[in-house]
Amino acid sequence: HWKIIKPLLKGESLEIGPGTKPKLPVKGNYFIEISHEAAKRLRAGGGETFELDLGNKLPFLPGKFDLICAFEVLEHVPNDAFVLHEINRVIKKNGICLISFPLNMRFWNNYDAAVGHVRRYNPKEIEKTFDTCGLKIVKYASLDIPWPGKISGYFLSFFAKKFPLVVSKIVESLDMKPNSVLCRPIRLIDWNKESYKQLLNSTTGFFVLKKYSI
Numbered sequence: 001h002w003k004i005i006k007p008l009l010k011g012e013s014l015e016i017g018p019g020t021k022p023k024l025p026v027k028g029n030y031f032i033e034i035s036h037e038a039a040k041r042l043r044a045g046g047g048e049t050f051e052l053d054l055g056n057k058l059p060f061l062p063g064k065f066d067l068i069c070a071f072e073v074l075e076h077v078p079n080d081a082f083v084l085h086e087i088n089r090v091i092k093k094n095g096i097c098l099i100s101f102p103l104n105m106r107f108w109n110n111y112d113a114a115v116g117h118v119r120r121y122n123p124k125e126i127e128k129t130f131d132t133c134g135l136k137i138v139k140y141a142s143l144d145i146p147w148p149g150k151i152s153g154y155f156l157s158f159f160a161k162k163f164p165l166v167v168s169k170i171v172e173s174l175d176m177k178p179n180s181v182l183c184r185p186i187r188l189i190d191w192n193k194e195s196y197k198q199l200l201n202s203t204t205g206f207f208v209l210k211k212y213s214i
Helices: 002-008 036-044 080-090 110-114 123-131 150-162 164-175 195-199
Strands: 013-016 030-033 048-051 065-071 091-102 135-143 204-211
Touching (some): 002 065, 002 091, 013 080, 030 036, 036 048, 065 080, 080 091, 080 123, 080 135, 110 150, 123 195, 123 204, 135 195, 150 164
Parallel strands (some): 013 030, 013 065, 030 048, 065 091
Antiparallel strands (some): 091 204
C-alpha cells in the first residue's frame, strides 16, 4: 500500500476505518473510526480523528481532501452507496480515492459473517457501483488474499466468536509474514471494460478511483 500511497500524499488526506493498522501516516492526517479504542490510539499519534458510524454524513466540507483511503471497509457497511456518495462529496475535483474490498460471493462462508462482512462484491457490478456514485475506476489490482473454504471457515468462525483476540493475533501474524500476499507489491493495471474478467477468480480487489461529475 505504501508505495502507492506515498506519492499521493499532497495536501489533505483521509483514511476511513483504519482500526489499529492505518495505512496513512497518523500525524497530521484525518481519520474516521468507529472503534473508540482505535480512535484513542490515532489521536495519541497526532491524527485528526472523528468517531463516527458510517451511516452518518462525513463531518467535512465538500471538496476538502486530495486523497481518501478505505481499505476493507465497504463490505462491512449496509449502505455502501451512501458512503461512496459521501466520499464523492468530500474529495477534491482532481482527488484520488483508494479502495479495497473482498470479491465474489462464491467465496462467502461463516467466517465472512464472523468478521462482520455483509457482502462480497460481484466483479461484473463494480464499475456500475462506483459510476452511480460519481467515481470512476482508473486502475485496479487483483489481490489473491487467502480465504478459508466452507469447512475451515466454519471452524474459524467458531473460534473467532469464542476467542476473538487470539484468532485476530494469529491472522495478523500470518498476514505479516514476508511471503504473505499483503507484503507483496501491488501491481496496478489500467482499467477497461473487460477488466472485471480478471477479477472473477480473485478474493480481493484494489481500486484507484477519480471523481467525475454525474
